[in-house]
Amino acid sequence: MQFKFLTILAATAVATQVLADDHASGDAEAGEKTFRQCKACHMIVDDDGNNIVRGGRVGPNLYGVVGRVAGSVEDFRYSGLLEAAGEQGLEWDEESFVGYVQDPTGWLQDYTGEDGRGKMSYQVRKAEDAVNVWAYLASVGPDEAM
Template sequence: MKTVLSTLTFVALSSAAYAGGHASGDAEAGEKEFRKCKACHMIQDAEGENIVRGGRTGPNLWGVVGRTAGTYDDFRYSSSMADAGEAGLVWDEETFVAYVQDPTGYLREYLDDNGARGKMSYRLRDAGDAADIWAYLASVSPEPEMDDAEQTN
């Protein structure tokens, strides 16, 4: 029963917290946690300025908030990640937190394909740490662009 309540509480908080573009995590704590990510990922703005100097094994995470999965131009994604993006996967707090906890498992479930694989092998076990990293990424990224339907609501 505790597990069910904890899961329901986390899902409710995650969904509510991102409404309006806000993240539920702690951006300051996320900046510290991002050290685990920068071995593979950098954060570099549109002008080429480094926010966080990091690896190039993974895609640049600047502007990941609201980005369709598998669409950053300067990165070669796995076919499964590209397929997920084509199927409608867009990065928000809920999808990011679930993905970084089990990248391959997430893609397999999302695509309903037991053979799906991504390139990310690292797993961030703690959902709170993942939410903090999301908050940090949101704090250093531009506001996601809204489509016409979102602007009229």
């Protein structure tokens, strides 16, 4: 009986964690630290104009990036390659984000099948860091993203 109870308890704990991490498998706290490098180009400003992270305007606002169609932030000038990816249906999820931030131009070329260059030159070196940044962005996004 005790084994059965512990098995149910463990399964419930795992299921709860899976549901909570529907959009992100990384460590949001570690991602927040890694994001400090990203804020040289990117800010996170919510829909009401509140700064979550003050940052540069070279890159688009990353608030609400979870599930967003690539290249769709109004009034931001994307590369043709990123716009092509969005036109082909790219919606940001953890897998695509992690691949993209590790090799932006190469990943976009593979995704779109087109030549060209992306605007993002910075590359996140470790996949773990990229996963953690994704978890952080999911944690500071709108509630419906969670």
